[in-house]
Amino acid sequence: MRKNKTFFVCQECGYTSVRWMGKCPACGSWNSMVEEKDQPVTEVRTSQVDVRPISMWEVESKDRFTTGFKNLDEALGGGLVAGQVILIAGEPGIGKSTLLLQVSDRFSRLYGKVLYVSGEESGPQISLRGQRIGVKSDQLLVLSETHLETVLKVMEELSPKMVVVDSVQTLHSQELESSAGSVSQVRECSFRLAEWCKAREIPLFLVGQVNKEGMIAGPKVLEHLVDTVLYFEGERYSFHRVIKVVKNRFGSAGELAVFKMSSIGLEEVPDPSAFFLEGKVRAPGSVIFPSTEGSKPVLLEVQALTIDALYTTPQRRTQGFDPNRLSLILAILEKEAKVFTRDKDVFINVVGGMQVKEPAGDLAVALAVVSSVKGKVLPDLLVFGELGLAGEVRGVHLPELRLKEGAKFGINTAIVPKGCYLEIDGMQILPVSHIREAIEYILENHHEGAVGGG
Known part of the structure; x- marks a missing residue:
């Protein structure tokens, strides 16, 4: 043996x-x-192999299923696909279970039975949360269970139209001796659930736990297995939440959907730009940057604050922006534009808890710092461009979409990289090739006066 x-x-x-x-x-x-x-290898029966040229395979065009949230459907590429396996991950308490309860409720009202499997909460706990957010569909069935074989048996008996598992790390299979949450258990449970749902063309949501770095716990087993990976982000003490699509076999990666947390659950935000610019004030250090997440631009307010250094070593603190990138920008400002911050503490904040990760935000951060150092209130400017080490302003992708989003909100001036020769109705576009040109413009066209509403 x-x-x-x-x-x-x-x-x-x-x-x-x-x-x-x-x-x-x-x-x-x-x-x-x-x-x-190590588990013993069992003999696998192979079925008849079908090999043909890629152009000879017939592709069926099927309608997608709606999640009940228009912005989430758009982020997924038009809705859910039959047999699609979706992994959603996020910090504890961010709202993953709340969102999936709402999606399950709306889906069940349109298409039929939804099985919600929870290994973290009991049935009464889930029911209590459902009552609070108005989830009460009789077609939404709740199972509190951690044994994979029991879950699969219930799925076979009920034949649901969609399955939600919260979370996959709590499940364990009797065929493995390792504990729940181990690499082998997560791999085995995820594979068997996905195999069952794909064979019956049923959408499957898997909730994944995250580690202290904010990444999905464990190795990349889950990400490779599933069709779509969603990250649920946001400050726990803020009321906005963002879903980012980092992988999608049935649509574009990089898309996002913005939600607002309320007493009745999550509500979709149809216009993220208006949402994040609400309450903007005219003050030194404030610049509008058109961020592009996927195919949709979002206007964000980038703020900079500079004060005389309190300690021997000046502080460099950022919220929503790479601190290493900030150090590079400050060095460029000192070398190429003679804007000195060596004796100042510099703080950068992207309003709303959002993050600017693309290099296109370099120019906006640089001008925000200059505005704060000089104490100049800038007009409503749209600013984007990547900075090179010599101070040159480099082009970025999707400039037309960024400009159109700004024009939609009445912004009539934009500072852009040279070579961006576009015409947008009602907008003055100022191409610059070097950081000095951009600084000269904002110093000549700043506003004086008290801080007020934007």
């Missing part, structure tokens, strides 16, 4: 070793090696 071999698997990256180690040599995580047993 074959004896099962024992080995140790890192729960962070999946590294395998024949002996236990305190620190994983692959990812550097401490105390992440967990003992698991």
Whole structure:
């Protein structure tokens, strides 16, 4: 009889070793090696193989299912696809379960039974939350269970139109000896659930837990297995939430959907730009940057605050912007534009808890810093462009969409990279090739006066 071999698997990256180690040599995580047993390989029956040229395969065009949220449907590429497996991850308490309860409720009213499987909450707890947010469809069935085989048996008996599992790390299969949440358990449970749903063309939502770095817990097993990966982001103490699509086999990656948390659950925000610019004031250090997430631009307010340094080493603090990128921008300003911040504390904030990760935000941050240092209130400007180390302003993608979004909100002036020769009705477009040109313009066209509403 074959004896099962024992080995140790890192729960962070999946590294395998024949002996236990305190620190994983692959990812550097401490105390992440967990003992698991090799499972015997069973004989697999192969069916008849069908091989044909790619152009000879027939592609069926099927209607998509709506999630009940228009902005989420758009982010997914038009809605849910039959048999689609979606992984949604986010910080604890951010609203993942609330969103999926609302999606399940709306889906069940349109298409029929939805099975909501929870390994973290009991049935009464889920029901209490559902009552609070107005979820009361009789077609939404709740199962509090952690045994995979029991879940699959219930799915077979009910034949639901959609399945939600919250969360996949709480499930465990009796066929494996490792504990729930281990690499082998997550891989096995996810694969068998996805296999069952794909065979019956049923959409499947899997909730994934995240680690302290904000990434999906465990190795990249789940991301590779599923069709779509969604990250649910937002400040826990803020009322807005953002879903970002980081992988999508049935649509574009990089799309986003913005929601507002209220007493009755999550409400979609149809116009994110208006939402994030609400309450903007005219003050030194404030610049409007058109961020592009996927195919839709969103106007964000970038704020800079500079004060005399309180300590020997000046502080560089950012919220929603890469601090390393800020250091680079400050060096460019000093070298190429003679704007000195070596004796000042510099703080950068992207309003609304949003993040600017694209290099196109360089010019907006630079002009916000200059505005704060000089104490000049800028007019409502739209600013975007990447900065090179020599101070040159480089082109970015989707300039026309960015400009049109600004024009829609009545912004009549834009500072853009040279070479962006576009004409937008009612907007003056100022192409610049160097950071000095942009600074000269804002210093000549600043506003004086008290701070007031924008």
